[in-house]
Amino acid sequence: MASARDIKKRIRSVKNIAQITRALEASSASRVRRAQARVLASRAFAEKAWEILLNVQSAGGAGGALHPLLTPRTEIKNVKIVLITSxxxxxxxxxSNIIRVARRFGERLGKPISWVAIGRKGRDSLIRAGQNVVAEFSDIPSDPTIATVSPVARVTIDEFLKGEVDEVFVAYTDYINTLTQSPVVTRLLPLIPYQTEDQVAAEYIKSAPQVSSGGKDYEYEPNPTAILDEIVPRFTILQLYQALLESQASEHSARMVAMRNASDNAAGLIEDLTLAYNKARQAAITNEILDIVGGANALQASIDTMAEEILQAHRLSMVDDVPAKPAKASSTNASKASSTAAAAPVAEAVAEGVAEADDLTIVEGIGKKMAAALVAAGIDSYEKLACASESDLRAAIENAGMRLSPTLPTWAEQAGYAVRGDWDGLKQYQAQLGRRDS
Incomplete structure (x- = not known):
């Protein structure tokens, strides 16, 4: 899973892209209105020009040969396609749609094809595909005029009149409405409706406008042939100009819709990334909290262990610091000497590190037998006696089959004085209990 920082960078990148798409959408929206107005206004003129052309052609054909730009070739050897892209x-x-349609249409013709590309996208695609591109026109202004397409029309007309090409088609995107554009192919030269038995190729051909030919009573000055020589080249340019207007209106509409969809997709992507960012951030915070809690628990366990070790060391030091029990005063020098002689081996044993049990009989109420019973129960020091509960002491005495001493509840407290080495305090406490020195 990506980190919160990476997701935040991606959100920032998508927001920047969304700003670009919104700007392009606004720019295309302003241009598409002007392009729509131009293409809708020129359609009526183009249809009327087509109607006049058919009527003039009918009148000229009745008296003789048609105009060269209106005469179909008996044998089609070479074909030229004018491809209009952006x-x-x-x-x-x-x-991509118009390029695909134009190439498929050319393949259905089955003739050698040369291409004239209007727009860089079509030129680049044809060159990559290895097609024969004989001319290309780019940097077409957003508000083209008749003069813009005149060079293209002049090239195609000259090659057709010289017999270098037998048919000229123009492939462009027909503007229907803002949401719908249709890639089509129409025949530019000769200027007559194109008919084919190939059903696949026929799907790409744009049908000619339905206009009434004949039935019009025109008077021609000087004659129909002279009029055809004048209007047919102009109508060829008009056809190409109309195709360019249709293509530009379709381009701006397609770009506006595409940028709107891109902006909507960017907004949805930002929402998804924001949700993922919040989840990643929450997961990171949760992990940090878990790390802190785990560290605190580990630290507490370490503190508890250290405290236990310190307490144990303190207890051992208190036991080691307990002074030897003072010898009882004797009335005779012999008893003193005997006590001194008896204490000497004990001192030597202590010096050698030999651990012996404490004399528990200094506690009021504990005799030698009770002391032995307590030692047998594991209570062999003042510290253990001070820490032992009354129930443990009762159990030790009763297990030895002895009667309980009335002072048993005070044994732990008396042992506490011994642990602290407060012998005077012990004597005072025992005096309070009613003990009399012998």
């Missing part, structure tokens, strides 16, 4: 991308499938 110079820029970020328009969804606008460019």
């Amino acid at each position: 110079d820029r991308g970020l328009a969804g499938a606008f460019n």
Whole structure:
């Protein structure tokens, strides 16, 4: 899973992209309105020009040969296709659709094809595919005029009149509405409706406008042939100009819709990334809390262990610091000498590190037998006696089959004086209990 920092960087990147897509959407929206107005206004003029052309053609054909640009060739050897795309991308499938349709249509013709590319995207695609691109026109302005397409039309007309090509088609994207654009192919030269028996190729051909030909009573000055020589080249340029307007309106509409979808997708992606960021951040905080709690528990366990060790060491030091029990005063020098002689081996044993049991009989109420019973029960020092509970002491005495001493409840407290080495305090406490020195 990505870290919170990586997710935050990606959120920032997506926000920057969303700003670009919104700007492109706004720019395309302003341009598409002007392009729509131009293409809708020119359609009526193009249809009327087509109607006049058919009527003039009918009148000219009745009296003689048609105009060369209106005469179909008996044998088709070479074909030229004018492909209209955009110079820029970020328009969804606008460019790829028309390029795919144009190439499929060319394959269905089965003739040698040369290409004229209007727009960088179409040029680059055709060159990558190894097609024969004989001319290319780019940097078309957003508000083209007749002069913009005149060079393209002049090239195609000259090659057609010279017999270098037998048919000229133009492939462009037909504007239907803001959400719908249709890639189509129409025949530019000769200027007559294109008919084919190939059903696949026929799907790509745009049907000619339904206009009424004939039935019009025109008077031609000087004659229909002269009029055809004048209007047919212009109508060829008009056809190409109309295709360019249709393509530009489709391009701006496709880019506006694509950028709107991109902005919506960016907003959704930002929401998903924000949710993932919050989850990652929460997980990181949870892990930190767990680490802190785990460290605190480990520290507490270490402190408890150290405290236990210190307490144990303190207890041992208190036992080691307990002075030897003072010898009882004797009335005779012999008893003193005997006590001194008896204490000498004990002192030597202590010096040699030999541990012996404490004399528990200094506690009021404990005789030698009771002391032996307590030692047998594991209570062999003042410290253990001070820490022993009354129930433990009772159990030790009763297990030895002895009667309980009335002073048993005070044994632990008396042993506490011995542990602290407070012998005077012990004597005073025992005096309070009613003990009399012998």
